[in-house]
Amino acid sequence: MIIDAHMHIGKLYVGERPLRPSMLLRFMDAHGIDRAALLPIESPEETHYYVTTDYVLRICRRYPDRFIPFCCVDPRHGSGNSVEIARRKLAEYACRGCRGYGEAMTGLFIDDPRLMGIYEACGELGLVVTYHIDGLRNIDERGFPRFDRVLRTFPRTIFVGHAQHFWAEVSGDVTEDQFSSYPKGPVAPGGATIRLFETYPNLCADLSAGSGYNALTRDPAFGYAFLERFQDRLMFGTDLCRNNQEIAIIPYLRDAVATGRISREAYEKIMWRNAVRLLRLEAA
Numbered sequence: 287m288i289i290d291a292h293m294h295i296g297k298l299y300v301g302e303r304p305l306r307p308s309m310l311l312r313f314m315d316a317h318g319i320d321r322a323a324l325l326p327i328e329s330p331e332e333t334h335y336y337v338t339t340d341y342v343l344r345i346c347r348r349y350p351d352r353f354i355p356f357c358c359v360d361p362r363h364g365s366g367n368s369v370e371i372a373r374r375k376l377a378e379y380a381c382r383g384c385r386g387y388g389e390a391m392t393g394l395f396i397d398d399p400r401l402m403g404i405y406e407a408c409g410e411l412g413l414v415v416t417y418h419i420d421g422l423r424n425i426d427e428r429g430f431p432r433f434d435r436v437l438r439t440f441p442r443t444i445f446v447g448h449a450q451h452f453w454a455e456v457s458g459d460v461t462e463d464q465f466s467s468y469p470k471g472p473v474a475p476g477g478a479t480i481r482l483f484e485t486y487p488n489l490c491a492d493l494s495a496g497s498g499y500n501a502l503t504r505d506p507a508f509g510y511a512f513l514e515r516f517q518d519r520l521m522f523g524t525d526l527c528r529n530n531q532e533i534a535i536i537p538y539l540r541d542a543v544a545t546g547r548i549s550r551e552a553y554e555k556i557m558w559r560n561a562v563r564l565l566r567l568e569a570a
Contacts, residue, residue, distance in 0.1 A: 289354075289561040290314070290322035292389070292416065292448065292494040292523030295345060296337035298327070303529050307345055311352060313526065317536055320558075321352055322524075323386065323565065325416060328358040331393040331423050333527075339379055346383070354565060356416070357384040360392055361400035369403035376404065380411040385565040388416030388446070396424040397432040405436060409443030414564055416492065418449040421465035428462055429478045430455065437486040444564060446521070447479070447491040453501035455479040456512070468500040473508040483516055490564060491516075493556070494523030499535045510547040517552035521561050 297304035314322060326342045327333050339357040346355040357379035361372045376387065387408045394401055396419060408415050417424050419433070426432040437445060447453075451465040458476025460469065482489050492498065502509030513520065524533045543553040561567065 287558040288317075288319045288522060289558040289565075289567070290319050290494075290524050290526075291446070291492045291521035291561050291565070292525050293322040293324055294327070294337065294389075294525070294527040295324050296341060297335045298333040298337065298527055300334045305526070305529065307349060307353075309529065310526070311349070314352065317533070319524075321354055321567075323354040323356055323561075325356045325386075325389040326358040327389060327391065328363075329360045329390075329392045329423075332389075332391040332418065339384070343379075343382055343384070354567065355379075355382075355384045356386040356388055357413070358388060358390070359404065361398075361404055362392070362394075369400055372400070372404055373407040376407045376411060376413065380413060384413065385567070386414040386416055386446070388414075388418075389448070390415060390417040391423045393423055394425070395432055396426050397435050402436070402439070405440045405443050405445075409440050412566060414444040414446050414490070416446040416448060419447070419452045420450040421462075423449075426451065428455075428460065430482060434482065434485075437482060437489055441486075441488055444488050444490055446564075447489065448494060448498070448523075448525075450497045452479060452491070453497040456501050456508070468496060468504075470500075470504050473505040483519065487519075490519040490521065490560070492521045492523035492525075493535055493539075494525035496534075498523070499538065502535075503538065510542060513542065513548045513556065514552050517548075517555045518560065520556045521564065522557045 324342045326337045326339045346353040359372045364371045454460045455478040457473040459474040542548045
């Protein structure tokens, strides 16, 4: 079994065809993906169009055996007490079957008080938080001082790390100009991402997009050791957001287990078992 913890749907970019359910299902069948979490986008800092939670829920109702709904709430929406409005929307979406919050991509500091209210609500509702962190979204400084505070403040909330800044900080020599890029070369000791994994059991990650793949392959020995060491807290994902998108993580993980570079146990946890547990799904 394979569960994709990070996939998109709908019209995302100007001049490109929308990702329709039929296209996603063909992609999933071609790559042996049984189920996929669909992440809406409701913040203006990413993609050219919004993809609403209501749309995602409609698609997931049509294909309940293939798609898993996530919800997205931007705490800047509305007037008055925006945090309370966001909490009420999250409770509604959780009741309607959403299993996670994200993709979180607001152009705010990651510990902005409005986002802190969302993190607290997600912990109460059992929604994992899949966040995109780079130089423009969920902003933090080198070493993750703000994200450290978030993880410490909300131990009940499961955070799923993703995107360039998160993965760049596996290496201790990261610089600020790499927060939105894909650093190459050997991974230096002392990376903040590793420290956070060691310190906070509520930190997980998905391996989607070029950022996850780059972090694992820039230093091959590090990548395989990382997968084995944190096998209980990693989820497979593609971050499919374009037609004809190349997904290098799939052959990489299949080769890793086939050649014995990671164990079969680690492979199965990453490919589906952790998603079943973290997203509270029914096991096959």
